[in-house]
Amino acid sequence: MGKIYKSITELVGHTPLVELTNYEAKHELKATLLGKLEYFNPSGSVKDRAALSMIEEAERTGKLKPGQTIVDNTSGNTGIALAAFGHAKGHEFVTFLEPGVSKEREDIFKAYGVDQYWFTDISPRVKEACETGALNITVLEEDVQAYADKNGYYYIDQCSNEFNTEAHYQTTGPEIWEDTDGKVDIVVLLAGTGGTISGLSKYFKEKDENIQIIGVQPDVYSRLDANNKTGNTIDGVFPIEIGGNVIIPLVNKFNSKIDEIIDVSAEDAYSAAKELVRSDGIFLGQSASAALFAATKVAERPENAGKNIVIIMADDGTKYLSTNLYK
Ligand SMILES: Cc1ncc(COP(=O)(O)O)c(C=O)c1O
Numbered sequence: 001m002g003k004i005y006k007s008i009t010e011l012v013g014h015t016p017l018v019e020l021t022n023y024e025a026k027h028e029l030k031a032t033l034l035g036k037l038e039y040f041n042p043s044g045s046v047k048d049r050a051a052l053s054m055i056e057e058a059e060r061t062g063k064l065k066p067g068q069t070i071v072d073n074t075s076g077n078t079g080i081a082l083a084a085f086g087h088a089k090g091h092e093f094v095t096f097l098e099p100g101v102s103k104e105r106e107d108i109f110k111a112y113g114v115d116q117y118w119f120t121d122i123s124p125r126v127k128e129a130c131e132t133g134a135l136n137i138t139v140l141e142e143d144v145q146a147y148a149d150k151n152g153y154y155y156i157d158q159c160s161n162e163f164n165t166e167a168h169y170q171t172t173g174p175e176i177w178e179d180t181d182g183k184v185d186i187v188v189l190l191a192g193t194g195g196t197i198s199g200l201s202k203y204f205k206e207k208d209e210n211i212q213i214i215g216v217q218p219d220v221y222s223r224l225d226a227n228n229k230t231g232n233t234i235d236g237v238f239p240i241e242i243g244g245n246v247i248i249p250l251v252n253k254f255n256s257k258i259d260e261i262i263d264v265s266a267e268d269a270y271s272a273a274k275e276l277v278r279s280d281g282i283f284l285g286q287s288a289s290a291a292l293f294a295a296t297k298v299a300e301r302p303e304n305a306g307k308n309i310v311i312i313m314a315d316d317g318t319k320y321l322s323t324n325l326y327k
Helices: 019-024 048-062 076-090 105-113 123-130 139-152 160-181 195-207 248-253 266-279 285-302
Strands: 016-018 032-037 071-075 093-097 115-118 186-190 212-218 262-265 307-315
Touching: 016 160, 019 032, 032 160, 032 285, 048 160, 071 139, 071 160, 076 093, 076 105, 076 186, 093 160, 093 186, 105 115, 105 195, 115 212, 123 139, 123 248, 123 262, 160 248, 160 266, 195 212, 195 248, 212 285, 262 266, 266 285
Parallel strands: 032 307, 071 093, 093 115, 186 212, 186 307, 212 262
Antiparallel strands: 016 032
């Protein structure tokens, strides 16, 4: 029997979990590395889950009216997903981009017919905060909300929207659990809004508090705002904590347990990515590459021999071809 879907909204999730078999052998790892290939989602990233979950909740509760335009501040993947599922469900999408995102992302938004602006266009006070490096999430959210109210748009607010977390609690976590028959020891991932890490932490800690959640963050030289001379950054993600304080609202809101945080440099992430595409033919984006590098270090620890380490591979390399990732 054939199977014909009615909408891309039916294709979100159920992404494959694949063992990095050749890479493990090359590194003589005694732990198992399992990549959760989130780029199998219809718009190409882990953010499809959050976008669909947030849109459907807003439609269900009447916060988002039929045909109403959606707006959000997103440096890429969430915006692409909101545009894709928005259009599939009859909504336009307007985005505010974080300065520094890769050229491919702007081009993709153009292709999706999205109106795109920069953070600096939101309001004079956000512009000033961007220029002085003093931008905080509260100011950003207040001013995007004011913009949405003025224009009659719905501000979906991925950074504080609990249905971002819920998407991973309801889908990503259970998929990993089923595909490993419950044999999960460690989960390694980065955070942007923190939706994935807060959802997975909640899910796995409820299953078994010994399952370790390892957060990975770009080191201080590899953040989008680092202004380093190499231009090597890990895009689409943020530090989880700065100076010992967790800075991601959803992680704080859900009081998420993160067992360890590992700093990774862009250079280490890029070299892990170059290796994996040659060893196993898996073509990663920047955050997935950083997760791979960190997971390799975790796998090398003697106490982790025989353990299953799941790596969230948020997107693939196509959006980063203009960066130094594969150069
Ligand atoms: C490439 C990439 N990796 C990881 C993430 C982190 O996802 P989350 O927003 O769920 O923390 C994002 C988005 O924010 C992303 O675009």
